[in-house]
Amino acid sequence: xxxxxxxxxxxxxxxxxxxxxxxxxxxxxxxxxxxxxxxxxxxxxxxxxxxxxxxxxxxxxxxxxxxxxxxxxxxxxxxxxxxxxxxxxxxxxxxxxxxxxxxxxxxxxxxxxxxxxxxxxxxxxxxxxxxxxxxxxxxxxxxxxxxxxxxxxxxxxxxxxxxxxxxxxxxxxxxxxxxxxxxxxxxxxxxxxxxxxxxxxxxxxxxxxxxxxxxxxxxxxxxxxxxxxxxxxxxxxxxxxxxxxxxxxxxxxxxxxxxxxxxxxxxxxxxxxxxxxxxxxxxxxxxxxxxxxxxxxxxxxxxxxxxxxxxxxxxxxxxxxxxxxxxxxxxxxxxxxxxxx
Amino acid sequence: xxxxxxxxxxxxxxxxxxxxxxxxxxxxxxxxxxxxxxxxxxxxxxxxxxxxxxxxxxxxxxxxxxxxxxxxxxxxxxxxxxxxxxxxxxxxxxxxxxxxxxxxxxxxxxxxxxxxxxxxxxxxxxxxxxxxxxxxxxxxxxxxxxxxxxxxxxxxxxxxxxxxxxxxxxxxxxxxxxxxxxxxxxxxxxxxxxxxxxxxxxxxxxxxxxxxxxxxxxxxxxxxxxxxxxxxxxxxxxxxxxxxxxxx
Numbered sequence: 180x181x182x183x184x185x186x187x188x189x190x191x192x193x194x195x196x197x198x199x200x201x202x203x204x205x206x207x208x209x210x211x212x213x214x215x216x217x218x219x220x221x222x223x224x225x226x227x228x229x230x231x232x233x234x235x236x237x238x239x240x241x242x243x244x245x246x247x248x249x250x251x252x253x254x255x256x257x258x259x260x261x262x263x264x265x266x267x268x269x270x271x272x273x274x275x276x277x278x279x280x281x282x283x284x285x286x287x288x289x290x291x292x293x294x295x296x297x298x299x300x301x302x303x304x305x306x307x308x309x310x311x312x313x314x315x316x317x318x319x320x321x322x323x324x325x326x327x328x329x330x331x332x333x334x335x336x337x338x339x340x341x342x343x344x345x346x347x348x349x350x351x352x353x354x355x356x357x358x359x360x361x362x363x364x365x366x367x368x369x370x371x372x373x374x375x376x377x378x379x380x381x382x383x384x385x386x387x388x389x390x391x392x393x394x395x396x397x398x399x400x401x402x403x404x405x406x407x408x409x410x411x412x413x414x415x416x417x418x419x420x421x422x423x424x425x426x427x428x429x430x431x432x433x434x435x436x437x438x439x440x441x442x443x444x445x446x447x448x449x450x451x452x453x454x455x456x457x458x459x460x461x462x463x464x465x466x467x468x469x470x471x472x473x474x475x476x477x478x479x480x481x482x483x484x485x486x487x488x489x490x491x492x493x494x495x496x497x498x499x500x501x502x503x504x505x506x507x508x509x510x511x512x513x514x515x516x517x518x519x520x
Numbered sequence: 521x522x523x524x525x526x527x528x529x530x531x532x533x534x535x536x537x538x539x540x541x542x543x544x545x546x547x548x549x550x551x552x553x554x555x556x557x558x559x560x561x562x563x564x565x566x567x568x569x570x571x572x573x574x575x576x577x578x579x580x581x582x583x584x585x586x587x588x589x590x591x592x593x594x595x596x597x598x599x600x601x602x603x604x605x606x607x608x609x610x611x612x613x614x615x616x617x618x619x620x621x622x623x624x625x626x627x628x629x630x631x632x633x634x635x636x637x638x639x640x641x642x643x644x645x646x647x648x649x650x651x652x653x654x655x656x657x658x659x660x661x662x663x664x665x666x667x668x669x670x671x672x673x674x675x676x677x678x679x680x681x682x683x684x685x686x687x688x689x690x691x692x693x694x695x696x697x698x699x700x701x702x703x704x705x706x707x708x709x710x711x712x713x714x715x716x717x718x719x720x721x722x723x724x725x726x727x728x729x730x731x732x733x734x735x736x737x738x739x740x741x742x743x744x745x746x747x748x749x750x751x752x753x754x755x756x757x758x759x760x761x762x763x764x765x766x767x768x
Contacts (some may be wrong), residue, residue, distance in 0.1 A: 203578045203587075203733040205723070206661045206705070306725055316665045316706060318725065363536035363544050408551055409662065409669070411578045413542040435580055435662030439569075443539030443759075446590070468595055471540035475590045489729030 181248035183297060186281065189239030191389075192326045194301065194319065195294075196229035199309035203434045209414070210311040210319065211393035211430045212454040213292040213389060217256020219298035223485035224253030224273040224344055231300040232310040234326065236293040238456075243295075245276040250334050251341055252276050253299035255455060256292030270426040272345035272492055290454035299336025301410040314389075335357060343492040346485070356464035357452050359417065360471055364407065367439035368419070372399040376417075376441055377465055381425070385457045389431035392452065394461065398423030399441065409435045415444035419513075427452065447474035533558070533606045535599045536583075540590045542573075546583040551671055551699070555582050556659050557611030560736045564612060565605055571576050573598065579735045580660045581669070600614040614657060615736035620764040621703065622752055623652065623694050624625050629717035629749075630694070636679055636713050650674045651694075651715060652741040655768075656701060660735050666705035666723030673701040685711030692718045694741065705740070717741075717751040720763040727759045737759050738768060 185192075195218065198211025210217035212235060219229035242257055251295035255272040256260045261268040264285045269272045276282050287293060303310055303321055310326040312320025321330055365373060407422045412418075417430045427444060428436075430453075444452055445466065455461050536544040545562060548555035557722075563579045566586075573593025576704040578585040586606075588598060626633040626701065637647040656670035663669075670757045678699045689695070697712030704710065705723040722732045732741075744752070756762045 200587075200666075202731075203576060203585075204661065204735070205665060206663055206667050207665045261596070307730070315708070316723075322548070360537060360539050363538050363546075383525050390657070408581050409551055410544060410546075410580045410583045411538075411542075411662075413538045413587070415539050433663050434578065435660060440538075443537075443542075445540050445541075468537070468540065472590045472595075475540055479591060 180277070180302075181250055181277075182246045183243045183250055183252075183301075183332045183514070184246050185326050185328055185332070186242040186244060187328050188241030188243075188326055189237055190325065191237040192239075192241060193235050193237075193312040193314075194303060194321060194332075195235040195311045196232040196309055196339060198311050198430060199307050199313070199319065202307050203411070206434050207307060207316065208313050208431055208434060210309070210313040210389070212294065212311075213430055214256045214290070214294070216450045217292060217294045218296075219482045219485060220255035220346060221253045222296040223489065224255065224271065224342060224346060225251050225296050225298040226344075226486075227298065227300055227329045229482050229485065231325070232303070233294045233296040233300075233334075236284055236287075236295065238287050238291050240286050240293075240388065242281055242283045245278050246331070248278055250276045251343075252295060253281060254284060254293060254295050255346075257287035257293040259287050259293045260285035266407070269345065269492075271341045271347075271349065275343065279314050291456055297332075297334050298341065299334055302335045303332040323435070326505075328417060332341060344489040345492050346488055347490055348488065356462040358445045358448045358466045358471065358472045358474070359415075359463050360415075360445060360468065361442050361465055363443070364439035367401055367403055367405075367443055368441050369400050369402045372401070373441065375399060375464055376425070380460045380462055383455050383457050383461055383518045387457050389429055391429050391432060392427045392455075394425045394427065396424070399425060401439065403477060405438055407439050412436045413443065415449050416440045417442045417444065417448065427468055429453065445470070445471040445474055447478045467508055533603060535603065537543075537595070538585065542585060542587045543595070544583045544585050545597065545606060548582045551581050551659065553657060553671065553710075554611050556657070556671075556735075557613060558606070558609065559584050560615075561609040561612040562602070562606045563735075565609060571598065571601055577760075578662075580662065582627040586668070606747070612736060614738050614768070615734060616768065617734070618738040618740065618766050618768045619733065620742050620766045621720050622716050622737050622748070622762065623716040623741045624746055624749045625651075625694075625716040625743055627746065629746075630715045632651075632713040633715050636677075636696070636715065640676060642676075646742055647677065651696075651701075652743050653708065654739075654740075656739040657670055658733055658735055658737045658739060661731070661733065664705050664709075664723075666706045666721075666731050668705070668709070668722060668739070670701045670703070670739060675699065679713055681711040682713065682737060685709055689714060690717060694718060705732075708716055716741075718763075719749060719756040720761070721756055724759065727761075729732065732761055732763060
């Protein structure tokens with residue numbers, strides 16, 4: 180069977196798809212790709228449905244080889260180099276990893292989470308409807324753990340002669356404030372705290388992982404204490420514990436929690452926040468429901484339009500390619516003994 | 521509602537927005553069986569008669585979190601619908617399911633038992649008697665898959681959380697923190713006190729059902745000796761629920 184074999188990777192490399200929904204009532208975190216835009220682009224490039232399981236690299240890159248056949252691959256999300264046997268692949272471009280060849284993913288130069296998709300996805304069992312790893316509950320991924328050297332990921336489809344495609348456009352790099360909707364517990368904060376939250380610059384601290392991003396900045400003052408009876412948590416909730424330093428809850432969040440939530444990052448901007456690196460600044464802007472829903476709708480249309488945005492790769496051949504190719508099909512050597520008389 | 525003599529005035533539910541694709545129907549801000557009963561009643565009503573656009577619901581102590589598709593559902597319409605639905609509902613007492621959960625108290629399985637008993641000026645045996653003598657209500661599942669938050673702890677056992685949380689407690693830990701009690705499902709960090717351990721897996725991905733307990737169920741603890749633990753642990757390992765369903 181055709182497979183990708185991991186030669187090396189960072190410690191938090193994992194398999195992720197859209198996530199595990201429908202079980203939050205039992206305490207199951209949805210998980211899923213930190214940057215869904217990146218996941219959808221990588222998948223579109225190899226002809227997959229947008230939420231097919233892919234490898235999520237976290238800051239550090241890695242290397243993998245194709246075994247048992249050729250594999251069509253693509254990389255998107257954080258800005259990382261991709262090279263096959265030392266030859267660079269252009270950004271947002273699918274490439275055929277031939278049997279025995281090695282693909283190398285470089286460190287992220289911008290952003291944190293990069294997605295490597297393979298045509299057809301990976302044949303690993305789903306748990307509760309998803310292949311996303313949730314490390315704390317040892318669910319999904321490969322045997323409930325991150326990927327490591329020598330792991331073998333069976334590919335659900337072979338590389339075949341599919342035309343290589345690329346995406347000409349990168350979603351415009353948007354450095355504007357992350358959009359939030361106030362609530363559900365904005366009444367637990369002083370008006371001053373809300374103003375501070377919306378008008379100040381925060382820094383994503385080194386305490387940032389798939390579960391949550393701890394921010395550092397001015398202290399947000401609670402109006403009536405910070406102990407609430409635990410209630411539900413959604414992705415993007417900005418909770419403020421006693422320290423007054425906000426934490427944005429991300430894909431691996433717990434399903435319930437006991438701190439007041441001042442605001443919620445809108446669904447369409449969570450991918451962008453996920454790619455803000457520790458040590459980098461972040462600002463927030465409050466929007467109304469209308470704008471948030473319009474953004475959700477725009478994101479959905481963008482994902483649906485991805486397959487139509489693909490263009491074929493025009494290969495510019497090297498001298499070696501030209502010499503190796505049979506450029507004048509049909510011509511034969513007159514003295515070839517196999518030529519019929 | 522004579523069954524609920526909590527003294528908490530019933531407040532009208534309110535809708536709290538949670539970003540563009542979720543909202544919380546809040547019935548109160550306390551740990552109270554009537555408030556939780558209203559949460560579970562709305563949850564049950566929505567499961568019986570789903571509203572279009574709702575993706576999943578998550579009952580908690582005091583509110584029902586409703587995830588919806590922001591493109592398919594209109595927030596104002598959905599809110600109106602949920603409020604009118606909530607209005608006419610009688611609080612759900614319990615789900616009608618009661619589980620007998622075997623527990624080995626103290627020793628290596630409950631390393632904080634003696635200290636907690638001493639703190640309350642009672643013998644470990646008395647503590648076990650009080651802890652296993654109560655009927656607990658599962659208010660919600662959360663934090664970790666299958667982790668059950670319980671109400672019903674004898675007030676004489678209420679114990680502030682540990683100053684230094686532990687990075688890891690074993691699966692099946694029977695724990696208390698403040699006025700709350702819980703059954704931990706899988707290994708997890710915790711600042712609560714460990715009284716004992718059960719072989720029951722409230723979450724077992726290899727078993728059907730994967731999750732044993734639901735919010736609204738009741739739990740009674742049955743003290744068992746360490747020798748019984750091995751047999752129960754083997755049975756649980758083989759996929760048996762081990763927890764017995766008993767009539768309330």
